[in-house]
Amino acid sequence: AIQMTQSPSSLSASVGDRVTITCRASQGIRNDLGWYQQKPGKAPKLLIYAASSLQSGVPSRFSGSGSGTDFTLTISSLQPEDFATYYCLQDYNYPLTFGPGTKVDIK
């Protein structure tokens, strides 16, 4: 199975900060990667698909990049509603695997 790692596991940031989260796959997955946001007690929400495409309705401050094994999620200017946990998911082959998550909280 493809292993997904994320860094950092958590970070503290302020409103307005630029935030970058990294996801790494144990083998090449082309651009078959999505990013999901989850708030406590809620279902995950798709932010980015195909590594860099913004899901409809998601604010443009979210962006994704990368291909192969290394991927990045960037929030250009952190907003209060962005404090959450973020997961990457590889959809290249089965079993589908999520990264362990990155928790973004308030500094």
Add this chain to the structure above:
Amino acid sequence: EVQLVESGGGLVQPGGSLRLSCAASGFTFSSYWMSWVRQAPGKGLEWVANIKQDGSEKYYVDSVKGRFTISRDNAKNSLYLQMNSLRAEDTAVYYCARKNIVISSFDYWGQGTLVTVSS
């Protein structure tokens, strides 16, 4: 509006069985792959199973193979997860999700149903 509503969760003893359901509305259910994803308390997300539009292909995470069965009834716009031989480590919130193969992602999720395996 796309809606996915899970039901069927609850408390079950180790070794027991449970059947989860997911009622879909607001889209052509028979046109989409569907999935189950779970999250143990305080832990991350884990993909559990996928099923093709007509039910002809099914995929599972290794930890549930031989114990869980994903199925669907397109006439009833419903997705199911039959869970047998349940273990404590199956305790989790189980989410139903729509798999959009055009964008290769889970684009809609239900609110989840909690399964607790304990004596």
